[in-house]
Amino acid sequence: MRYFDHMATNPLRPEVLDAMMPYLKEEFGNPMSLYALGQKSKKALEEARGQVAALIGAKPQEIIFTASGAEANNMAVRGLAMASKAKGSHIIVSKMEHHSVLNPARMLEKEGFAVTFLPVDKYGMVDPGALEKAITKETVLISVVHASPEVGTIEPVEEIGRIAKKHGVLFHTDAVASAGYLPVDVEALGVSALSLSAHEFYGPKGAGALYLKGGTRIVPLIYGGIQESGRRAGTENIPAIVGMGKAAELAKAGLAERAGKLARLRDRLVAGVLEGIGHVYYTGHPEHRLPGHASFCVEFIEGEAMLLMLAAKGIYAASGSACSSKALKASPVLLSMGISSQLAQGSIVFSLGTDNAEDDIEYAIREFPAVVKRLREISPYAGGWGGVKETGTCIPKN
Amino acid sequence: MSLRFVAGVKADVTADIVYMMCPMHLLKLEEMMKTLAPGQVLEILTDYDGALEDIPGWCGKTGNEFIGVEETSDFFKFYIRKKER
Numbered sequence: 001m002r003y004f005d006h007m008a009t010n011p012l013r014p015e016v017l018d019a020m021m022p023y024l025k026e027e028f029g030n031p032m033s034l035y036a037l038g039q040k041s042k043k044a045l046e047e048a049r050g051q052v053a054a055l056i057g058a059k060p061q062e063i064i065f066t067a068s069g070a071e072a073n074n075m076a077v078r079g080l081a082m083a084s085k086a087k088g089s090h091i092i093v094s095k096m097e098h099h100s101v102l103n104p105a106r107m108l109e110k111e112g113f114a115v116t117f118l119p120v121d122k123y124g125m126v127d128p129g130a131l132e133k134a135i136t137k138e139t140v141l142i143s144v145v146h147a148s149p150e151v152g153t154i155e156p157v158e159e160i161g162r163i164a165k166k167h168g169v170l171f172h173t174d175a176v177a178s179a180g181y182l183p184v185d186v187e188a189l190g191v192s193a194l195s196l197s198a199h200e201f202y203g204p205k206g207a208g209a210l211y212l213k214g215g216t217r218i219v220p221l222i223y224g225g226i227q228e229s230g231r232r233a234g235t236e237n238i239p240a241i242v243g244m245g246k247a248a249e250l251a252k253a254g255l256a257e258r259a260g261k262l263a264r265l266r267d268r269l270v271a272g273v274l275e276g277i278g279h280v281y282y283t284g285h286p287e288h289r290l291p292g293h294a295s296f297c298v299e300f301i302e303g304e305a306m307l308l309m310l311a312a313k314g315i316y317a318a319s320g321s322a323c324s325s326k327a328l329k330a331s332p333v334l335l336s337m338g339i340s341s342q343l344a345q346g347s348i349v350f351s352l353g354t355d356n357a358e359d360d361i362e363y364a365i366r367e368f369p370a371v372v373k374r375l376r377e378i379s380p381y382a383g384g385w386g387g388v389k390e391t392g393t394c395i396p397k398n
Numbered sequence: 399m400s401l402r403f404v405a406g407v408k409a410d411v412t413a414d415i416v417y418m419m420c421p422m423h424l425l426k427l428e429e430m431m432k433t434l435a436p437g438q439v440l441e442i443l444t445d446y447d448g449a450l451e452d453i454p455g456w457c458g459k460t461g462n463e464f465i466g467v468e469e470t471s472d473f474f475k476f477y478i479r480k481k482e483r
Contacts, residue, residue, distance in 0.1 A: 079417075086472055219417045226418075229422065230415065231417070
């Protein structure tokens with residue numbers, strides 16, 4: 001198996017599983033219980049909080065554990081907007097956002113908020129100038145993803161952070177795809193809230209976190225108890241949270257070296273694909289992108305067909321939004337970058353991880369062109385879809 | 399202890415627990431009171447209306463002075479003076 005779908009999920013690191021095991025077995029206590037068994041869980045919970053905080057330069061008390069990155073995004077968008085309702089009823093989200101940001105924003109729209117869905121350029125990059133112009137007296141929240149899992153583009157989050165601060169607007173970033181791959185520091189980014197997901201950095205599924213800057217009010221999503229300082233009810237998933245803490249600690253160590261290796265492998269893959277296949281576009285920003293991320297649009301064929309044929313050869317990749325190839329026929333993210341809906345059908349994403357070696361890349365470079373050739377032989381669009389010409393560039397035209 | 403409405407009370411320390419769930423108002427109250435010197439005033443901001451009964455009740459039980467509550471459009475401000483000694 002050659003696994004190139006690290007934006008979808010990752011295997012557990014063995015050290016993470018080791019750290020979790022006691023809490024799946026004998027250390028089953030509820031951290032709310034006052035006796036020793038419960039207090040051991042409480043201690044483990046707080047240690048994990050410290051580890052997650054350290055990954056992003058936050059204080060432990062600024063971490064709220066959730067069950068996923070999606071929950072953290074929902075909580076941030078909805079919770080921060082609702083808590084600021086008295087100040088104003090306008091929020092800004094970019095068109096690059098994950099559905100767990102876009103859909104809560106749409107819900108807020110139904111509930112009377114005005115929402116600006118900020119356009120992006122052909123690289124999927126938000127223009128901070130345009131964002132600043134979109135701010136009104138009513139604006140209470142901005143949400144812009146740190147790096148897109150779909151096209152890899154890293155957004156100018158620090159600059160947006162400065163703009164948000166200047167205008168006194170809360171700023172949330174979804175760092176689910178970037179944490180563990182890029183340095184993430186809440187102070188440097190200037191964010192009021194930031195979402196994380198454990199399994200994106202080799203932790204377990206079922207654990208996520210929301211960083212919430214001290215002193216920021218948020219309306220909870222889940223009511224019932226005083227877990228997480230009364231902000232998220234429900235008995236904490238201690239094994240998963242312990243795993244998230246350990247994974248965060250490991251992700252922080254050797255980050256630059258890991259990113260360097262991934263970028264080298266990625267560059268080789270991109271060069272090989274662009275060389276071996278005609279009518280292919282490298283999507284996202286060519287430089288400001290996640291180190292292990294290579295995304296393309298292949299003309300005249302469909303992403304899903306490529307995925308199935310690649311899978312038959314033991315190559316696992318993604319199409320459309322990186323976590324679900326079935327979700328949509330044409331990705332809204334790609335469309336927002338000015339890519340035609342036909343071209344967007346041929347979206348494919350290779351996201352590399354630490355388990356990938358040069359040999360995997362060479363194998364993919366050998367097999368992928370053969371898959372494309374075979375599919376084009378049977379594609380009704382193989383002769384082109386009229387009006388679309390080969391441009392010789394790897395960047396889609398706006 | 400009965401409810402008393404006040405305005406413009408000056409506090410030494412403020413705990414903002416707006417949108418934090420019950421019984422955070424009691425846990426935070428207890429935690430914060432430990433950090434105060436006798437005679438100092440704690441201000442608790444909460445949107446939880448159960449606190450209207452609970453905080454005066456807690457004061458009655460523990461012997462701390464419940465100065466009163468101020469209502470704003472979004473939340474309540476409770477004022478508690480720590481007992482001497």
